[in-house]
Amino acid sequence: MSRAAISLGLATFATAAFAEPMPEAVKSYGPAEAETSVLVRGTTDIELFEPVLLEFTEGSGDVRIVYEQWGSNDLYLASETDCRTGGATADLVISSSIDQQVKLANDGCAAPHRSDETTALPAVSNWRDEVFGTTLEPAVIVYNKALVADAEAPRSRFDLIDLLRPEDSRFRGRVATYDIEASGLGYMFAFADAQQATTFGSLIEAFGRSGAVATCCSSTIIDGVASGEFLIAYNVLGSYALARAQENADIVVVAPNDYTLVLSRAALIPKRAAEPEIGGALIDFLLSDAGRAALRAANLIVETGGGAQPALRLPENPDISLRPIPLSPALLVGLDQHKRAEFIARWRATFPKDVGDAELP
Amino acid sequence: MMREAAPRSRIIGSLRFRLVMGIVLILAVGGVAVAVAALAYGRSAAQQSFDRLLIGAANQIAGSLTLRSGEVIVDIPVSAFELLSLAPRDRVVYGVFGDDGALITGYQTIPVPTGNEVFYNGIFAEEPARFVRVTRQFAERSFLGSVEVIIGQTTEARRELAQQITRNALIAVAAVGVIMSGLAVLAVQSALRPLGRIERDFAARSSKDLTPVDVDVPREISSLVLALNRFIERIDRQLNVMRTLIADASHQLRTPIAALRAQAELASEETNPDRQLRIVGRIHERSKNLSRLTDQLLNHALIIHRADTVDLEALDLRTIATEAVAQIDQSMSDGEEIVRLDLPEASVMCEGDALSLVEACKNLINNAANHGKAPIIVFVRRAGLRARIGVRDHGRGIPEAMWADAGSRFTRNAGVSAKSAGLGLAIVHAVARAHGGRMDIERPSEAAFEVSIDLPGISEGAV
Numbered sequence: 136m137s138r139a140a141i142s143l144g145l146a147t148f149a150t151a152a153f154a155e156p157m158p159e160a161v162k163s164y165g166p167a168e169a170e171t172s173v174l175v176r177g178t179t180d181i182e183l184f185e186p187v188l189l190e191f192t193e194g195s196g197d198v199r200i201v202y203e204q205w206g207s208n209d210l211y212l213a214s215e216t217d218c219r220t221g222g223a224t225a226d227l228v229i230s231s232s233i234d235q236q237v238k239l240a241n242d243g244c245a246a247p248h249r250s251d252e253t254t255a256l257p258a259v260s261n262w263r264d265e266v267f268g269t270t271l272e273p274a275v276i277v278y279n280k281a282l283v284a285d286a287e288a289p290r291s292r293f294d295l296i297d298l299l300r301p302e303d304s305r306f307r308g309r310v311a312t313y314d315i316e317a318s319g320l321g322y323m324f325a326f327a328d329a330q331q332a333t334t335f336g337s338l339i340e341a342f343g344r345s346g347a348v349a350t351c352c353s354s355t356i357i358d359g360v361a362s363g364e365f366l367i368a369y370n371v372l373g374s375y376a377l378a379r380a381q382e383n384a385d386i387v388v389v390a391p392n393d394y395t396l397v398l399s400r401a402a403l404i405p406k407r408a409a410e411p412e413i414g415g416a417l418i419d420f421l422l423s424d425a426g427r428a429a430l431r432a433a434n435l436i437v438e439t440g441g442g443a444q445p446a447l448r449l450p451e452n453p454d455i456s457l458r459p460i461p462l463s464p465a466l467l468v469g470l471d472q473h474k475r476a477e478f479i480a481r482w483r484a485t486f487p488k489d490v491g492d493a494e495l496p
Numbered sequence: 497m498m499r500e501a502a503p504r505s506r507i508i509g510s511l512r513f514r515l516v517m518g519i520v521l522i523l524a525v526g527g528v529a530v531a532v533a534a535l536a537y538g539r540s541a542a543q544q545s546f547d548r549l550l551i552g553a554a555n556q557i558a559g560s561l562t563l564r565s566g567e568v569i570v571d572i573p574v575s576a577f578e579l580l581s582l583a584p585r586d587r588v589v590y591g592v593f594g595d596d597g598a599l600i601t602g603y604q605t606i607p608v609p610t611g612n613e614v615f616y617n618g619i620f621a622e623e624p625a626r627f628v629r630v631t632r633q634f635a636e637r638s639f640l641g642s643v644e645v646i647i648g649q650t651t652e653a654r655r656e657l658a659q660q661i662t663r664n665a666l667i668a669v670a671a672v673g674v675i676m677s678g679l680a681v682l683a684v685q686s687a688l689r690p691l692g693r694i695e696r697d698f699a700a701r702s703s704k705d706l707t708p709v710d711v712d713v714p715r716e717i718s719s720l721v722l723a724l725n726r727f728i729e730r731i732d733r734q735l736n737v738m739r740t741l742i743a744d745a746s747h748q749l750r751t752p753i754a755a756l757r758a759q760a761e762l763a764s765e766e767t768n769p770d771r772q773l774r775i776v777g778r779i780h781e782r783s784k785n786l787s788r789l790t791d792q793l794l795n796h797a798l799i800i801h802r803a804d805t806v807d808l809e810a811l812d813l814r815t816i817a818t819e820a821v822a823q824i825d826q827s828m829s830d831g832e833e834i835v836r837l838d839l840p841e842a843s844v845m846c847e848g849d850a851l852s853l854v855e856a857c858k859n860l861i862n863n864a865a866n867h868g869k870a871p872i873i874v875f876v877r878r879a880g881l882r883a884r885i886g887v888r889d890h891g892r893g894i895p896e897a898m899w900a901d902a903g904s905r906f907t908r909n910a911g912v913s914a915k916s917a918g919l920g921l922a923i924v925h926a927v928a929r930a931h932g933g934r935m936d937i938e939r940p941s942e943a944a945f946e947v948s949i950d951l952p953g954i955s956e957g958a959v
Contacts, residue, residue, distance in 0.1 A: 240587075243620075464577050468573075468576075473572070
């Protein structure tokens with residue numbers, strides 16, 4: 136079953152890469168007869184983002200919002216093409232591939248937006264007044280507490296490495312993480328891991344030795360943990376994991392003790408947006424107290440303070456361990472063709488491609 | 497009344513205004529110069545700082561280049577871009593080009609310089625950008641040639657830093673300017689304060705106060721105050737002459753004129769022609785005295801007035817003596833007295849007013865003629881640098897006790913003698929003083945009496 140899931144994921148990616156970039160799903164909000172209609176493109180799942188958009192349309196009157204859910208690479212390609220060719224474009228793009236968003240802004244594809252909300256943002260969440268970090272989603276370790284005792288469960292990367300070390304470890308082959316070739320987000324997390332600590336080298340080595348599974352997509356991985364196929368998932372997006380934890384009490388989410396990367400979905404207004412004011416208003420809403428509350432309710436802002444969810448195991452010292460990935464041109468390095476090829480080659484060398492690879496058409 | 501009639505001095509600008517304008521001009525020119533310098537400095541400082549970041553990043557990338565089976569591998573260090581992120585809002589563009597000029601990795605659109613310059617300016621994403629090019633040479637069996645690393649960055653942070661440096665410099669300049677202006681105003685006020693003191697001194701004076709200005713003044717305007725004081729002194733002296741003349745005239749003339757009137761009344765009532773004739777003779781005698789007195793009063797005033805108004809000139813005292821004797825001889829037409837001259841061979845030069853000196857000399861001769869005994873000798877002598885003109889007679893002269901007061905008016909008899917108003921020696925004394933000399937009274941022997949004027953002489957060569 137696992138093999139099938141993996142091959143499906145890869146196959147989807149392979150098809151999407153060659154076809155015309157298309158949204159995965161579309162849904163509209165607000166009055167159908169509204170004069171102004173804005174197009175929002177995002178990588179966030181519709182069901183997760185819906186309450187936030189609904190709250191916005193309620194407060195902003197005669198505006199209709201069309202939300203397109205995209206895969207991150209397709210979304211980048213579409214935005215980049217729109218920018219280059221001057222075609223019709225979205226009014227707001229919100230992507231979890233913040234490196235690609237920064238590249239769009241760097242290459243002059245974003246329109247600046249300034250407001251009280253944007254100026255209040257910390258420097259790591261605002262680049263050039265063009266790219267804004269809207270959410271707070273930690274990269275977490277997820278396990279199923281029905282299958283893994285709390286005492287045994289890893290609280291840091293060191294614990295995870297130690298768990299995988301014994302030849303007869305029951306975790307062998309039952310740890311899952313993103314396939315960094317298939318998942319832009321997985322690549323970005325892995326790349327950021329490599330910048331953060333030398334632990335990363337030992338970790339992928341342990342993954343390689345123990346036959347960990349590299350696969351696509353947060354949902355696949357979390358499904359696997361829920362079903363018991365995987366005992367532990369590494370570098371999963373905390374927002375999705377916590378959303379699942381609300382339905383499944385067995386799911387436990389660990390923000391690693393050594394360090395926890397925190398992703399902030401990046402919003403930008405394309406340079407040729409037809410309704411940049413409404414795009415800006417939506418950004419301001421996302422950054423406002425009401426917007427943050429809605430994002431918090433959708434788990435897109437993961438509470439790491441007093442109101443943290445019971446399923447979330449916070450690091451002992453959140454101030455030091457929680458590390459936001461800053462919006463800065465340094466993210467461009469990871470997108471460099473050579474750098475990416477080198478990094479993936481290094482990953483591949485220690486983490487041989489799954490047998491599922493052979494099943495690709 | 498006087499004030500309205502007085503001509504107003506023409507005002508040609510204000511001293512304070514001129515000083516302030518001068519200082520303001522200097523500060524303004526200096527400020528502009530500093531501002532221009534600050535602008536240039538700010539630009540170059542910002543350019544240099546960010547150029548260093550740029551070349552640092554380019555060198556890091558060039559250092560990361562490796563060869564793998566003849567292929568150039570670019571492993572861009574994240575630190576290179578973190579370095580560039582120190583310009584927090586600037587876009588970054590980069591490209592690595594192989595020996596054949598083909599892009600290895602990066603942006604195909606990056607502008608490539610035509611020349612050999614390391615730094616150059618260009619455009620990226622419709623914004624001005626600064627570029628650096630670093631070349632790395634490879635000399636391996638598998639790859640022989642050079643690889644170029646080009647990095648560009650937009651210039652927002654540079655401009656901001658340049659503006660910040662310039663702005664700070666200008667704020668400093670403005671602050672210094674304001675402080676300097678304040679100090680300059682204080683300096684101007686302090687420099688002009690003595691003028692205010694002089695003004696207050698004059699304003700506080702009564703109309704009769706002609707004393708010299710007595711305020712502390714700096715060297716620069718002490719000459720002005722000195723000239724002012726000389727001017728005041730002259731006015732004071734001339735006023736004194738006038739006062740003296742009026743006082744003397746009223747005092748000295750009243751009695752003789754009253755006497756004259758009494759005689760005239762007597763004469764008009766006298767029926768005896770012989771007695772009437774005698775009275776007329778007395779009237780004539782008194783008129784002569786009155787006329788002499790008037791002459792002397794006027795002369796005295798005239799000489800003192802001249803002392804202030806006439807410039808002194810070089811003259812020979814022998815000429816003065818000769819002239820005085822000649823004038824006396826004329827007036828004494830009856831030739832009753834014989835005045836002799838005792839003159840040296842050489843000229844006796846001094847600076848003086850000929851008219852005053854002749855008048856003084858005549859007065860001495862008259863005195864000698866009236867009070868002394870013949871022979872009367874007018875002499876001129878030279879003693880070293882001093883020149884002397886005087887008259888000697890062979891009478892008893894003035895008693896020694898009165899010598900000290902001899903120069904004052906009317907001391908002798910506080911009234912009018914039969915023949916003299918007593919002003920003779922006062923005139924001589926005044927002339928001597930006006931010439932910077934003094935009047936000497938001597939008794940060289942029992943039978944001789946001498947009054948002379950001692951003057952500072954000038955050597956003949958100097959004339």
